[in-house]
Amino acid sequence: MHPVKRQILIVTVIAAAIMELIDISIVNVALSHMSGNLGATLADTSWVVTSYAIANVIVIPMSSFLSGSLGRRNYYIGSVILFTVCSFMCGNASNIWVLVFFRFLQGLGGGALLSVSQAIMFELFPREKQGIASALFGLGVFIGPTIGPTLGGFITEHYSWPWIFYINIPVGIIVTISCFLLLQEATIKPEVKKTDWLGIILLIIGVSTLQTVLERGQEEDWFDTTYITVFTVTAILSLIAFVIWELRVSDPVVNLRVFRSRTLTVAAILTFITGIGMFTSVYLTPVFAQRLLSFTPVETGLLLLPGSFFALLSLVISGKLLQRGLSPIVMIILGYALFIYFSWTMSRMSLEVSAALISNNLIYRAVGIALLTVPLTMLAVSTLEAKDIPQGAALNNMMRQLGGSFGIAMVNTYTARRAAAHRSDLVNYLNPDNPVVSNRLQQYTQYFLQHGATIGNARKQAIGLMEYGVTKQSNLLSYLDAYAMVGFLFLICLPLLLMVRRKATPTMAMQQLQDH
Structure with missing residues (x-):
């Protein structure tokens, strides 16, 4: 390949990997805006994050199988197209569940943009410069999660939340065109004799339920919620069955x-x-x-x-x-x-x-x-x-x-849990016999009295301010x-x-x- 074409393709696959990794976390700071705009609860809106993560983790271990079945070039370009189209559909979603659906499909497309991009990078560099290939790909792995929340916050603050998806479209189009013109088939294509459908089904069930438990467990109070308990049991049984099956079958979807x-x-x-x-x-x-x-x-x-x-x-x-x-x-x-x-x-x-x-x-x-x-x-x-x-x-x-x-x-x-524990410890010190607490409460009360509050309201505001301080300090200690x-x-x-x-x-x- 001509050196200029090779350099263009290197930039292309790195950009694709960074785009995929940014999208893991870019939506986090925009969830409240999505919730208000789409008329959904914050709990429902958090599935925008969960669905993408589930799809990603399902596809990544299957990338070798899919590359062998479809051809790496076809699989990679198809994944970029799917990711780009679903980014547009996410930005145009009319309700929360349409957004979650296309976010899941976007995650399926994004899975290839990580593992396959890495394989392409190693092929594009001669043997004596493989360390540089690893470093450049590592740059994408590092930058994506780091700038995702900040970029999402900037876009949401200055524009509107759909633009966190729309920014993928020009990048996706450029990556698609570049790969269509420059990307070649893998030098060694994995041989796939037959499709391991049972392995695929067990992987999907096991990973999706596990990821749901990890993403939603804390908000749902873990095992006090029925579906979290059911999903946990399902994840354990499915993943155990998946491991046993993949170790026994001759053509596993994931070669454990x-x-x-x-x-x-x-x-x-x-x-x-x-x-x-x-x-x-x-x-x-x-x-x-x-x-x-x-x-x-x-x-x-x-x-x-x-x-x-x-x-x-x-x-x-x-x-x-x-x-x-x-x-x-x-x-x-x-x-x-x-x-x-x-x-x-x-x-x-x-x-x-x-x-x-x-x-x-x-x-x-x-x-x-x-x-x-x-x-x-x-x-x-x-x-x-x-x-x-x-x-x-x-x-x-x-x-x-x-x-x-x-x-x-x-x-x-x-x-x-640590915030609750620290709060309990700090509250023990808040009693009238503690001179520091008594003096601080008096200072706060005087402050609010000087700003026009009645004696009753000034006292309530002073207590509220101390409560705020305890909560803030408890959160700090927990972090x-x-x-x-x-x-x-x-x-x-x-x-x-x-x-x-x-x-x-x-x-x-x-x-x-x-x-x-």
């Missing part, structure tokens, strides 16, 4: 036998934990900044901006270091250490923290995640045969997405606990690297990816 590789298994677990850290930190920090520090969406986005520049530099450096033979394990340890430090510093924040300090802390987070992205991908496939690499890479990507869903569900539940918990998860998972027995060097792994 690749997990016989201890290295892939360890890499998948670490990728799952990395997904928890990547998505929960992007979720917690904007909430912390906007709800407790009263930052605007634009100000919150600026907090993340310096880290993105350092992440880009780290991704390029990590790719080059791997290419020169540095062990992925060394970089993974460094990446985990930086994220643990980020979690520790964020767990010590106060309501007086400056924007500069938060932004500096986010640099550690960004560099840590950036240093993990490329090495974990290389480690995951380093001991696989060439024919198993697409499946291994797809499963590794799925683990990152599942980690994000699991992490946000876990953090939501954890912060809610700090969540940062500490995620950092602790990273810490206890590090010893898993002792189980890795790499049979291939980074260069050999890159060569296998190129052969694919």
Whole structure:
């Protein structure tokens, strides 16, 4: 392929991957606007997020099978078209359930834009530059979830919520045209002898119910809600049956036998934990900044901006270091250490923290995640045969997405319960015999009296202000606990690297990816 055409195609597939990952979180800040505009409850509107996540996680592990069945070129271009058309339909939805339906279809199209884009990237680079391919793709993986909420907030604030979908249309059209003209069929096409329909059905049922439980559990009070309990049991039984069936059938839709590789298994677990850290930190920090520090969406986005520049530099450096033979394990340890430090510093924040300090802390987070992205991908496939690499890479990507869903569900539940516990502890100090409380209540009362309130109303307003302070402090402490918990998860998972027995060097792994 001509160098100019190759560069255009590289930009194309990276743009497609970023677009897909942005759409995971871009709608989060617009849910209340959708709810009011479409006349739906906020609980119903949250299915806009859930349906997309369900479709994504279903399709990603099947991408190798679908590429083999339909041809990678046809599957990829068809997925881009489906994603683009459904983006237009989402923006024109007349009611909430039409929006949820097209959001689900959009997620089905978006699933290919992650795993297949990665495979295309590796084919477009020569063997000696595979580290750069990993770094560039890692950039998309990192940028998408990071800027999604900020971009969604900016668009919603200055335009209207349908535009968070409409912005996909020109990108989708350009990607479609570029791929139609430049994208070639895979050099090695996976052989599909027959369709594993039972495996597909079990995967759809198991993943969709599991994802629904993770996304909706906290809002529905977990197992106090009947359908959450039923879905949990269904997910467990379906996924167990899926694993048993896929290990026995000769032509599985998802080849779970690749997990016989201890290295892939360890890499998948670490990728799952990395997904928890990547998505929960992007979720917690904007909430912390906007709800407790009263930052605007634009100000919150600026907090993340310096880290993105350092992440880009780290991704390029990590790719080059791997290419020169540095062990992925060394970089993974460094990446985990930086994220643990980020979690520790964020767990010590106060309501007086400056924007500069938060932004500096986010640099550690960004560099840590950036240093993990490329090495974990290389480690995951380093001991696989060439024919198993697409499946291994797809499963590794799925683990990152599942980690994000699991992490946000876990953090939501954890912060809610910790906030209640902290509130109970703080309220114990609010009694008339405490001189600090008595003086503060008197000061608040005098303030409201000076501003025209009656003595009765001034007293009620003073108590309300103290109640607000307790709630705010309780929420702050719960967020700090969540940062500490995620950092602790990273810490206890590090010893898993002792189980890795790499049979291939980074260069050999890159060569296998190129052969694919």
